[in-house]
Amino acid sequence: MGSAAIQGPLWGKQSKDWATIQEQTGNAGYVHALIFLNLNPADKLLDVGCGSGLFSSLASATGAYVTGIDASEALITEARQRNTTANFTTGEMEELPFADDTFDVVCGFNSFQYAANTPNALAQAHRVLKPGGKLVVMIWGNKDDCEAATYLKAVGSLLPPPPPGAPGPFALSENQLLETILTQADFKIIDNRDLDTTWDYPDTNTALRGLLAVGPAAKAIEMNGFEKVHDTVLQAVQPYIQSTGHVVYKNKFRVVISEK
Numbered sequence: 001m002g003s004a005a006i007q008g009p010l011w012g013k014q015s016k017d018w019a020t021i022q023e024q025t026g027n028a029g030y031v032h033a034l035i036f037l038n039l040n041p042a043d044k045l046l047d048v049g050c051g052s053g054l055f056s057s058l059a060s061a062t063g064a065y066v067t068g069i070d071a072s073e074a075l076i077t078e079a080r081q082r083n084t085t086a087n088f089t090t091g092e093m094e095e096l097p098f099a100d101d102t103f104d105v106v107c108g109f110n111s112f113q114y115a116a117n118t119p120n121a122l123a124q125a126h127r128v129l130k131p132g133g134k135l136v137v138m139i140w141g142n143k144d145d146c147e148a149a150t151y152l153k154a155v156g157s158l159l160p161p162p163p164p165g166a167p168g169p170f171a172l173s174e175n176q177l178l179e180t181i182l183t184q185a186d187f188k189i190i191d192n193r194d195l196d197t198t199w200d201y202p203d204t205n206t207a208l209r210g211l212l213a214v215g216p217a218a219k220a221i222e223m224n225g226f227e228k229v230h231d232t233v234l235q236a237v238q239p240y241i242q243s244t245g246h247v248v249y250k251n252k253f254r255v256v257i258s259e260k
Helices: 004-011 015-020 022-037 054-060 073-080 118-128 149-156 174-184 204-211 215-224 226-240
Strands: 044-048 065-070 087-090 103-109 129-140 188-201 247-259
Touching: 004 215, 015 022, 015 073, 015 204, 022 054, 022 103, 022 129, 022 188, 022 204, 022 247, 044 054, 044 118, 054 065, 054 103, 065 073, 073 087, 103 118, 118 129, 118 174, 129 174, 149 215, 149 226, 174 188, 174 247, 188 204, 204 226, 204 247, 215 226, 226 247
Parallel strands: 044 065, 044 103, 065 087, 103 129
Antiparallel strands: 129 247, 188 247
């Protein structure tokens, strides 16, 4: 069993808040990938862990044939409501329901670190890519470069300590673990960079809705109740409330592009 049975229900708990608020925090990575890939209508792209389909819709606007797959039925429902030609389906990233050598591009934005077994998930991405195809993986940068790590730490304080190697936001970020696994999976890394990204929420209420829409927060709510998690995250965001009322986090996302 892969990650879908556990992660799908968690990430779909607050699907509308994810779709309207939190998914946009990945925009820097989406834009970088689209510029690098320079997609055209002949390209077939698979978006693994597509969430509510924001990147998939941007990619499909280039004319490329885009398929998005996610473990959450609720997020796929949101994705299908976007004005896009992309095709969406639910499924498991460690058992992709596609034939070998199908796609020119496979992307995973903040998804592969939540796989039950990341090498298995990346091996599946390798399998469905055509020879010479490109894999785009976006993960968090190092914890020290991400102010939002403070809020994730607060959420984590309400959860049992994870076992070594457990999936999670920073599971692939430290010590070049992602790059090591990609190399072991027979990918050739052709671009690797950390992108500055600013999360700018217009007010504290919007920030809380976005920050509580992620999987780890949903798990904490299951275990502790909404009020406890809400109050814990509210306290954690206090240092990031600006004089304007905006809540601003400065983070880094790492985007690693490889070739089969």
